[in-house]
Amino acid sequence: MQYIPNIIFALALALGFGFFAMNIRKLSRNIKLGKDVNRKDRKPERLKNMLMIALGQSKMVKRPFSGFLHVIVYVGFIIINIEVLEIIIDGLLGTHRVFQNIIGTGLYAFLIGTFEILAVLVLIAVILFWTRRNVVNIKRFLSKEMKGWPKKDGNYILYFEVVLMSLFLLMNATDIPFQQAGIGNPISQFIAPFFKGFTPETVYIIERSAWWIHILGILTFLNYLYYSKHLHILLAFPNTYFANLNPLGQLTNLESVTNEVKIMMDPDADPYAAPAEGVEETIPEKFGASDVADLNWVQLLNAYTCTECGRCTSACPANLTGKELSPRKIMMDTRDRLEEVGRNIDANKGTFVDDGKQLLNDYIKPEELWACTSCNACVEECPVNIDPLSIIMDMRRYLVMEESAAPQELNMMMTNIENNGAPWQYNQQDRLNWANEE
Amino acid sequence: MNVPTMADMMAQGKQPEVLFWVGAAGSYDDRAKKISRAFVKILHQAKVNFAVLGTEESSTGDAAKRAGNEFLFQMQAMMNIEVLNGYEVKKIVTCDPHSFNTLKNEYPSLGGKYEVFHHTQFIQNLISEGRLNIDDTSVLKGKRVTFHDPCYLGRANKVYESPRDLIKRLGVNLTEMKRNKATALCCGAGGAQMFKDAEKGDKEINVLRTEEALETKPQIIATGCPYCNTMMTDGIKFKEKEAEVVVKDIAELIAEANNL
Numbered sequence: 001m002q003y004i005p006n007i008i009f010a011l012a013l014a015l016g017f018g019f020f021a022m023n024i025r026k027l028s029r030n031i032k033l034g035k036d037v038n039r040k041d042r043k044p045e046r047l048k049n050m051l052m053i054a055l056g057q058s059k060m061v062k063r064p065f066s067g068f069l070h071v072i073v074y075v076g077f078i079i080i081n082i083e084v085l086e087i088i089i090d091g092l093l094g095t096h097r098v099f100q101n102i103i104g105t106g107l108y109a110f111l112i113g114t115f116e117i118l119a120v121l122v123l124i125a126v127i128l129f130w131t132r133r134n135v136v137n138i139k140r141f142l143s144k145e146m147k148g149w150p151k152k153d154g155n156y157i158l159y160f161e162v163v164l165m166s167l168f169l170l171m172n173a174t175d176i177p178f179q180q181a182g183i184g185n186p187i188s189q190f191i192a193p194f195f196k197g198f199t200p201e202t203v204y205i206i207e208r209s210a211w212w213i214h215i216l217g218i219l220t221f222l223n224y225l226y227y228s229k230h231l232h233i234l235l236a237f238p239n240t241y242f243a244n245l246n247p248l249g250q251l252t253n254l255e256s257v258t259n260e261v262k263i264m265m266d267p268d269a270d271p272y273a274a275p276a277e278g279v280e281e282t283i284p285e286k287f288g289a290s291d292v293a294d295l296n297w298v299q300l301l302n303a304y305t306c307t308e309c310g311r312c313t314s315a316c317p318a319n320l321t322g323k324e325l326s327p328r329k330i331m332m333d334t335r336d337r338l339e340e341v342g343r344n345i346d347a348n349k350g351t352f353v354d355d356g357k358q359l360l361n362d363y364i365k366p367e368e369l370w371a372c373t374s375c376n377a378c379v380e381e382c383p384v385n386i387d388p389l390s391i392i393m394d395m396r397r398y399l400v401m402e403e404s405a406a407p408q409e410l411n412m413m414m415t416n417i418e419n420n421g422a423p424w425q426y427n428q429q430d431r432l433n434w435a436n437e438e
Numbered sequence: 439m440n441v442p443t444m445a446d447m448m449a450q451g452k453q454p455e456v457l458f459w460v461g462a463a464g465s466y467d468d469r470a471k472k473i474s475r476a477f478v479k480i481l482h483q484a485k486v487n488f489a490v491l492g493t494e495e496s497s498t499g500d501a502a503k504r505a506g507n508e509f510l511f512q513m514q515a516m517m518n519i520e521v522l523n524g525y526e527v528k529k530i531v532t533c534d535p536h537s538f539n540t541l542k543n544e545y546p547s548l549g550g551k552y553e554v555f556h557h558t559q560f561i562q563n564l565i566s567e568g569r570l571n572i573d574d575t576s577v578l579k580g581k582r583v584t585f586h587d588p589c590y591l592g593r594a595n596k597v598y599e600s601p602r603d604l605i606k607r608l609g610v611n612l613t614e615m616k617r618n619k620a621t622a623l624c625c626g627a628g629g630a631q632m633f634k635d636a637e638k639g640d641k642e643i644n645v646l647r648t649e650e651a652l653e654t655k656p657q658i659i660a661t662g663c664p665y666c667n668t669m670m671t672d673g674i675k676f677k678e679k680e681a682e683v684v685v686k687d688i689a690e691l692i693a694e695a696n697n698l
Contacts, residue, residue, distance in 0.1 A: 249594025250543035253515075254508045258548065261512040288506065317624040317647075322640030371637040374504050374629030375589040380620050396506030410505045413633035417510060421496030422462040423633055432492040434464070434471035435441035435478070 002094075009091035009215075016219030023226040027304060030342040034297035039242040049385070050241040059383040063311065066132070069125040073161065076122035077233065080115050080168070087215050097178070109184030116172065116187040119165040126161045133158075140310030143319075145329040150308055153228050160221050167214040174207035176200060232307035236384040239305040242298050243385035248376040251393060256285040288397025291358040292338045295394060302386040303335035312378035312388055318371040325371035327378035327388035333363035334391060360395055369395050370407055441478055443492040444525045454489040456560070457527045459541065461534035462497050463664035469671065470664035473533050477557050477689040479698035484570040488531075494521050498540040505630035512548065515540075519550035529553045531560040533689060535590035535663045536628070542595070556591055558600040558662050558688055565607070574609030576695035583610045583691075584656040586647065586670060587622035588663035601662050604688050608695050613654040623647050625661075625669035632665050648673025652683070659685045 039046075052058045057074060061067035086099045100108040133141050133154055141154075172178060173191035182189070195203050225231050232239075263269045289295050312327035313319050319326050337359045345352050360366075372392045379387050399405045406414070413423045420428045447454055458481070463470040481488050499514030522530075530552045532538050542554035555563070564570040583605055591597045598619045605612050617623045626636070626643030636642060648670055651659050659670050670685045686694075 247539075247543050247595050249539040249590050251503060253512065253544060253547050257508045257512050261509065261516060265513070265516055287508065315621065317626060317643045318637070318639070320623070321636075321643050321646055323637045325637070367637055370634075371639075372629050373589070373624045373626060373631050373643065375624035376593040377589075377621070377624065380593050393504070393506070396504075397508055398506075400506035401508060406505060406507070407634050409634040410630055413630065414502050414505065414507050414510055417497045417499070417502050417514065421514075422466055423497060423501050424462070424466055426466045428496070429493055431460075431465045431495060432441065432443070432490065434460070434466075434474050435439045435490075437471065438439065438475055 006092060006094050012216060012219060013088065013091070016222060020222050020226075023223070026342060026346075027226065027231075029345075030338050031297050031300045031304065033293050033338070033341065034295050034300040035293075037296040037298055039298060042245055045245055046241045046243075049243060049245075050237055053383070053385060054236040054240040057383075059385075062383075066129075069128055072118075072121045072125045073129075076118040076125075076165075079118060082111065083115050083168070084215070084218055087211070091215060097175075105181075105183070109181075112172070112184035113186050116169065116185065119168050120187050122161060123165050126158050126165075130155065130158045140314040140328075143310065143313060143326055143328070145326055145332055146308070146310070150229065150332070153230075154308070156224075157228065157230050160217070160224070164214060164217050164221070167210045167217065171207055171210035171214055174203050174210060176203060176207075229306065229308045232305050232384060235301065235305040239301055240385050242301065244298075244387055244390070248379055252390075254287065254397070256287065286398070287401035288399070289391070289394035290360040290398045290402070292334060292341055293352075294398070295334070295391060299334070299387070299391055299394075300338055302388075302391075303331050303338055305384055306331040306335065306386055307384075308332060309383065311381040311383065312386070315377040315381045317373055317375060317377065323368075323371040324365065325368045327392075330364060330368070330388045330391055331386060334359060337363050360398065364395065366399055366405065369399065372396075439475060439478060440482070441492075442489045443494075444489045444527075445492070445494065447489045448525065452487075453526065455487045456529045456531050456555075457522070457525075458488050458490050459498075459530050459532035459534070459537050460490055460495060461532060461537045461664070463668075464533055465495070467664060467668070469667060470533075473664055473667070473687040473689055476687065476693035476698070477533050479693045480561060480564075480570065480689060480696075483696060483698055484564045486564070486569070491521060491525075498537045500536040500540045501630045501633060503540070503544070504628070505633075511544075515545055515548050515550065519545060519548060522550060522552065527552060529555070531555045531557055533557045533662070533664065533687065535588040535594070536665070539590045539594050556595075556597060556600065556662065558591075558604055559597065561689070561692065562600045562603055571696075572604070572607040572692055573695045573697070574607060576609070576697070578658075578691060578695050579609040581610045581657045582613055582655060583608075583658045583660050584613050584615055584651050584654040585618070586615070586625065586651060586659060586661045586666055587619060588661060588666045589622070589624050589628050591662055592622055593620055601660070601688055604692065605660055608691055610658070613656065615650045615654055617650060623650060625663075625666040627665035627669045632668070642673075642676075644669035644673040645676050648677055652677060652679065656683055658691070659683060660688055660691060661685065662688050 057071055060070050086097065089098050090096055132138055169188050169191060172185060172188035174195055179185060179189065179192045195206070286294060292300060306328070308328055310328050316325060316327050341352060344355055369392050374389060376389060379389050416423050416425050420426060444457065460474050464474040496518055497514050498518065499511035502514065503511035530541055535556060538554055538556045541552060561570065565572065585601055585605055587598065602612065623646065624643060625647050651670065661667055661670060667685055667687055674680055674683050674685060
């Protein structure tokens with residue numbers, strides 16, 4: 001009978017991690033719905049980006065206040081995980097504070113003491129974050145796309161943090177032998193006196209409850225990630241690793257177009273020629289993107305990585321001047337549509353059944369796409385190197401090349417380029433007149 | 439003004455050291471033509487052996503590409519590459535950051551591989567090679583100048599210092615806007631916006647950017663892009679500040695300082 005808590009613990013752990021693994025598999029399958037793009041080159045540069053930007057938070061601190069608070073919560077999260085490791089071992093083996101015996105009392109006390117201080121710093125940071133989101137009028141948290149679930153989601157994460165950090169401190173404060181030893185408790189020693197009037201049995205029950213709720217809370221949090229914007233704590237790493245390394249101004253050249261243009265411009269090519277023997281006639285590739293499967297897998301990874309901080313949108317010139325475009329919404333829409341497609345596949349035994357919807361129009365309106373100046377402010381701002389501009393451009397390509405649905409003035413501009421090699425209606429023969437006009 | 443073409447050069451059996459890519463704005467837009475002429479004056483002063491394509495130059499396709507028309511872009515690109523490669527061009531300089539970006543980044547994989555410079559980088563090189571000096575005691579001395587970073591020079595290609603270095607050499611007082619370099623606000627012209635009305639909103643982007651520039655109380659707003667120039671000039675007109683503030687390309691400022 002004495003093993004029952006260990007068995008329950010092992011079951012909870014298996015359930016927590018098992019469910020998480022299942023969702024990660026689903027996530028990976030959804031990302032693989034995207035088209036291939038080669039991001040296996042330039043490995044040292046990619047590694048450096050990941051270490052600097054994801055691990056080192058180098059882009060986060062460009063906005064010093066929120067960046068600093070984020071670093072506290074991030075460091076707290078990473079370091080307090082060492083404590084979680086101990087909890088897992090204790091839970092499985094039925095030991096208590098097993099690391100104390102392994103690493104020695106002095107070092108152990110130092111570590112736990114550090115965790116306690118971090119826990120308090122995280123609590124303070126989280127309260128400030130909550131205030132920024134709910135009390136201070138910060139424009140990027142009040143945008144249209146942040147109404148409803150995204151706002152609640154942002155707050156739930158903060159409540160989670162408060163509960164987990166408080167339980168950690170409570171667990172230490174009610175651990176009578178730990179408090180009696182009197183080291184490694186710089187914070188919890190001030191909470192412990194509150195329980196003086198309680199019987200040792202009651203204090204023990206509180207300690208055990210705090211311990212159990214803490215670890216169950218962490219398992220719940222782990223599984224909440226998939227349903228939340230909070231996936232960034234994991235995906236920031238692959239996302240920065242696989243991010244575009246070319247100059248921001250460089251758009252891809254569509255290969256499918258290159259082939260057609262070469263045929264068009266080759267005087268010897270026969271446009272009506274039958275495909276060569278042995279070459280299968282393939283359906284011409286769709287140009288640009290109207291749905292998530294037309295995007296590449298890095299763009300889809302971007303969508304899952306986005307944590308809706310809105311730094312992109314707060315720097316977007318179109319958004320700043322009241323246009324519909326919000327780069328954050330582009331990422332959120334892409335993720336929401338991808339999730340919808342994923343659920344469709346789950347419901348239809350592994351194949352996608354046309355639901356009459358797509359990313360274009362049902363989620364993102366052409367008006368949003370046409371407001372973009374391609375200035376790259378959003379790409380530059382993103383603390384984890386998400387590229388909303390590439391999605392906007394791919395969708396414009398679809399609008400123009402598949403649907404001929406450019407705004408009228410742009411059609412005129414393009415006709416001018418075709419006819420006289422300039423976006424305006426001027427005669428090609430006048431191209432050098434400027435040299436003699438003064 | 440003596441502006442030799444590649445065709446002239448070839449007829450004489452000569453190869454210039456650099457091709458000046460004028461771009462559509464620099465060729466046809468009345469305001470931008472002045473920038474082209476100012477830059478040519480600088481090239482003459484530094485005795486640079488250059489040539490243009492003249493009537494053989496055509497749109498790089500930047501605006502078409504960013505409007506979503508990859509077909510038109512690649513047709514333009516391949517046509518231009520054929521001409522450029524035909525003349526065995528190795529080095530290109532342009533006053534237009536959009537042409538700069540497209541020629542530098544988007545032409546190579548289509549067969550057009552050149553060393554491409556923005557004119558501010560090129561002038562900077564002329565100075566370091568001792569071929570050009572900028573007079574820092576001219577009429578511009580002590581004037582309050584702010585620099586607007588063109589997106590396609592700055593964020594797109596991380597060229598932030600060349601224009602600033604040149605401005606400082608003018609002996610002027612360079613004051614930065616709040617958003618500058620990597621965080622600079624777009625003028626509103628990029629991504630083919632130049633050629634269409636803006637979507638519905640509560641303000642024009644160029645007006646917002648002009649307001650940011652005016653906060654620095656400048657006498658001159660300097661820039662390095664013909665499209666930014668148009669947008670900022672319109673912004674100044676909108677704010678009715680034409681009497682106090684002028685918008686100038688860095689090439690124009692240098693030509694003015696050197697009395698060209």
